[in-house]
Amino acid sequence: xxxxxxxxxxxxxxxxxxxxxxxxxxxxxxxxxxxxxxxxxxxxxxxxxxxxxxxxxxxxxxxxxxxxxxxxxxxxxxxxxxxxxxxxxxxxxxxxxxxxxxxxxxxxxxxxxxxxxxxxxxxxxxxxxxxxxxxxxxxxxxxxxxxxxxxxxxxxxxxxxxxxxxxxxxxxxxxxxxxxxxxxxxxxxxxxxxxxxxxxxxxxxxxxxxxxxxxxxxxxxxxxxxxxxxxxxxxxxxxxxxxxxxxxxxxxxxxxxxxxxxxxxxxxxxxxxxxxxxxxxxxxxxxxxxxxxxxxxxxxxxxxxxxxxxxxxxxxxxxxxxxxxxxxxxxxxxxxxxxxxxxxxxxxxxxxxxxxxxxxxxxxxxxxxxxxxxxxxxxxxxxxxxx
Amino acid sequence: xxxxxxxxxxxxxxxxxxxxxxxxxxxxxxxxxxxxxxxxxxxxxxxxxxxxxxxxxxxxxxxxxxxxxxxxxxxxxxxxxxxxxxxxxxxxxxxxxxxxxxxxxxxxxxxxxxxxxxxxxxxxxxxxxxxxxxxxxxxxxxxxxxxxxxxxxxxxxxxxxxxxxxxxxxxxxxxxxxxxxxxxxxxxxxxxxxxxxxxxxxxxxxxxxxxxxxxxxxxxxxxxxxxxxxxxxxxxxxxxxxxxxxxxxxxxxxxxxxxxxxxxxxxxxxxxxxxxxxxxxxxxxxxxxxxxxxxxxxxxxxxxxxxxxxxxxxxxxxxxxxxxxxxxxxxxxxxxxxxxxxxxxxxxxxxxxxxxxxxxxxxxxxxxxxxxxxxxxxxxxxxxxxx
Numbered sequence: 001x002x003x004x005x006x007x008x009x010x011x012x013x014x015x016x017x018x019x020x021x022x023x024x025x026x027x028x029x030x031x032x033x034x035x036x037x038x039x040x041x042x043x044x045x046x047x048x049x050x051x052x053x054x055x056x057x058x059x060x061x062x063x064x065x066x067x068x069x070x071x072x073x074x075x076x077x078x079x080x081x082x083x084x085x086x087x088x089x090x091x092x093x094x095x096x097x098x099x100x101x102x103x104x105x106x107x108x109x110x111x112x113x114x115x116x117x118x119x120x121x122x123x124x125x126x127x128x129x130x131x132x133x134x135x136x137x138x139x140x141x142x143x144x145x146x147x148x149x150x151x152x153x154x155x156x157x158x159x160x161x162x163x164x165x166x167x168x169x170x171x172x173x174x175x176x177x178x179x180x181x182x183x184x185x186x187x188x189x190x191x192x193x194x195x196x197x198x199x200x201x202x203x204x205x206x207x208x209x210x211x212x213x214x215x216x217x218x219x220x221x222x223x224x225x226x227x228x229x230x231x232x233x234x235x236x237x238x239x240x241x242x243x244x245x246x247x248x249x250x251x252x253x254x255x256x257x258x259x260x261x262x263x264x265x266x267x268x269x270x271x272x273x274x275x276x277x278x279x280x281x282x283x284x285x286x287x288x289x290x291x292x293x294x295x296x297x298x299x300x301x302x303x304x305x306x307x308x309x310x311x312x313x314x315x316x317x318x319x320x321x322x323x324x325x326x327x328x329x330x331x332x333x334x335x336x337x338x339x340x341x342x343x344x345x346x347x348x349x350x351x352x353x354x355x356x357x358x359x360x361x362x363x364x365x366x367x368x369x370x371x372x373x374x375x376x377x378x379x380x381x382x383x384x385x386x387x
Numbered sequence: 388x389x390x391x392x393x394x395x396x397x398x399x400x401x402x403x404x405x406x407x408x409x410x411x412x413x414x415x416x417x418x419x420x421x422x423x424x425x426x427x428x429x430x431x432x433x434x435x436x437x438x439x440x441x442x443x444x445x446x447x448x449x450x451x452x453x454x455x456x457x458x459x460x461x462x463x464x465x466x467x468x469x470x471x472x473x474x475x476x477x478x479x480x481x482x483x484x485x486x487x488x489x490x491x492x493x494x495x496x497x498x499x500x501x502x503x504x505x506x507x508x509x510x511x512x513x514x515x516x517x518x519x520x521x522x523x524x525x526x527x528x529x530x531x532x533x534x535x536x537x538x539x540x541x542x543x544x545x546x547x548x549x550x551x552x553x554x555x556x557x558x559x560x561x562x563x564x565x566x567x568x569x570x571x572x573x574x575x576x577x578x579x580x581x582x583x584x585x586x587x588x589x590x591x592x593x594x595x596x597x598x599x600x601x602x603x604x605x606x607x608x609x610x611x612x613x614x615x616x617x618x619x620x621x622x623x624x625x626x627x628x629x630x631x632x633x634x635x636x637x638x639x640x641x642x643x644x645x646x647x648x649x650x651x652x653x654x655x656x657x658x659x660x661x662x663x664x665x666x667x668x669x670x671x672x673x674x675x676x677x678x679x680x681x682x683x684x685x686x687x688x689x690x691x692x693x694x695x696x697x698x699x700x701x702x703x704x705x706x707x708x709x710x711x712x713x714x715x716x717x718x719x720x721x722x723x724x725x726x727x728x729x730x731x732x733x734x735x736x737x738x739x740x741x742x743x744x745x746x747x748x749x750x751x752x753x754x755x756x757x758x759x760x761x762x763x764x765x766x767x768x769x770x771x772x773x774x
Binding site for chain 1: 390392394398414417418419421424426427456458459460462485486487491493494501592597598600612614615618619627630631632633698699707708709
């Protein structure tokens with residue numbers, strides 16, 4: 001069966017040009033970048049080039065890029081590393097952050113001897129962080145650390161990171177603002193300075209690069225303690241033998257993500273618009289439809305059709321989609337994002353996410369809509385017979 | 388120029404069978420292992436298989452394997468994760484541990500609100516941890532955490548981990564003993580139970596596997612806090628999208644490491660014996676020569692020939708070797724291992740490490756000896772002319 005992969009917010013297929021760039025580093029240029037011989041220096045040069053590529057993608061200098069093994073590590077590095085470098089205080093994150101921001105914040109506030117207080121910034125029913133309310137809260141509680149994702153992985157809703165950063169900075173000169181931008185890169189413009197942040201997380205495997213490489217991009221004045229100590233790699237901020245092939249792939253993928261962004265965005269917007277027209281005709285609710293979203297993502301619910309069931313049936317029909325957030329196994333069947341949006345829990349159980357990528361076609365969308373209609377009709381018939 | 392790679396303790400070339408196992412997971416089976424569709428479950432199954440392979444290599448159950456992005460992360464996970472799960476107390480590590488054990492210990496003892504005291508266990512002039520002395524020290528200071536590497540990355544000297552573990556366990560029922568076994572696997576037998584430890588670090592890229600995958604193998608009763616929080620991967624002990632290709636490669640490499648160990652060990656022993664005969668004839672000192680070492684490693688010094696200079700000249704002649712530890716950029720030109728062995732600092736500056744691998748040949752060793760002799764003769768002539 002042809003697989004129709006509609007789950008690009010979970011992970012992506014490695015691009016041909018990316019794997020081609022990576023391959024020499026497994027068996028030919030396989031040196032340790034810390035070695036001083038020719039194989040080592042070749043690896044070091046490859047990392048330097050990748051660092052330039054990643055830096056260029058978000059408009060920073062190469063020295064601002066700290067390579068990590070993944071987005072989760074980068075988010076943890078910011079939360080814990082920045083918290084350990086400053087006086088404890090108030091930490092503001094949105095209620096819809098990824099678990100790899102929510103959980104380290106929770107761990108931090110539970111740590112003995114620490115006095116961090118976490119504030120979950122509320123979102124409106126469209127899934128946007130309520131900037132005015134955040135401003136109110138920051139008026140009474142001075143923000144120490146702030147972390148706000150650029151685009152939500154479930155809804156695709158884009159957040160006004162720059163506005164929140166401006167409020168936090170105005171309130172406290174010494175605040176640090178971070179954004180998890182893994183769902184933004186390659187889909188919308190991502191500029192470090194324009195977002196007004198001190199730190200930003202990027203990840204390779206969301207942009208047709210390999211799993212195993214990501215970055216925390218930092219303001220040069222940001223004080224940070226490492227999560228992983230050792231040989232002093234990445235300017236002492238992240239020790240461990242560099243994953244050269246993955247880093248090389250990340251560099252190439254970043255370059256391509258920027259070069260192809262406009263074209264890809266146009267392409268997936270077309271697919272999404274067709275998809276959403278079809279879904280609405282079937283009676284679907286589209287979460288966040290009224291606000292600005294990354295162009296590849298549709299998060300919908302067909303009332304009375306359980307999301308998990310639909311995902312399984314669509315899988316059998318050859319379509320890979322997600323119910324809730326694919327990368328969280330903490331609360332299966334329950335989306336903290338929809339909770340925060342005050343979506344009726346019964347409707348929330350029907351949530352399914354489609355996230356398109358560059359290789360998807362309008363023909364796939366048509367077949368998907370037909371398949372979904374058939375599944376939904378069958379399920380609704382069964383339930384009308386049963387009850 | 389043919390490259391003669393003699394730096395296998397720094398990193399290894401990915402084996403053909405390993406890259407073959409990995410390749411499908413970049414572009415065909417590229418799913419996120421947390422996704423519930425067919426591509427996701429295929430990735431999950433691949434990880435399960437790799438977990439079985441790694442577990443089997445050291446005689447444990449799959450559930451005891453926590454995959455990490457590298458050995459440094461695994462060592463940090465043990466040090467910080469175990470320390471955060473127990474009452475603070477005395478931490479015993481050897482003076483010759485890798486920086487990715489030494490530095491997190493240092494960070495721990497410097498943390499505010501913590502009361503960990505670090506004890507560096509001394510080594511003798513052969514580079515072996517002095518077990519009797521360790522026992523003495525543990526008599527007065529009850530060991531909370533213990534970390535002792537199985538084989539030293541510079542000298543290759545094998546440590547009596549089991550004896551130290553027995554002493555620590557006898558002294559304190561609640562102690563946790565860890566061994567960094569990354570330089571042992573594939574070279575000597577590595578059995579989790581026989582070593583009597585609670586945790587063990589393994590790494591793929593030291594055993595012809597890829598960079599980007601490693602493991603902390605744990606006793607099921609070990610209490611640990613994660614270093615990276617998030618979606619709850621690896622039983623909550625290490626969140627983040629799994630690096631499927633690298634983990635698959637690690638599994639395959641572990642299987643091969645065990646299957647080929649005896650044959651490889653015999654092969655590299657032959658090479659090493661020939662090398663050391665030749666070097667001794669040139670007046671070299673071989674560090675740790677009198678004690679049990681992993682079979683692939685020769686750490687030597689040719690008096691009056693600076694290590695760094697020799698490494699550069701050998702590189703130009705087509706030989707990749709290391710001076711000091713390749714993966715430490717903290718103190719270039721100075722080996723904390725030779726310091727601990729009380730090697731004369733002037734001789735220590737002459738240290739060069741050769742670490743053989745399965746693809747090296749006796750012919751390469753002969754050419755290496757000839758090239759070294761030529762370089763050394765030239766350097767000594769220059770210095771006798773100058774002074």
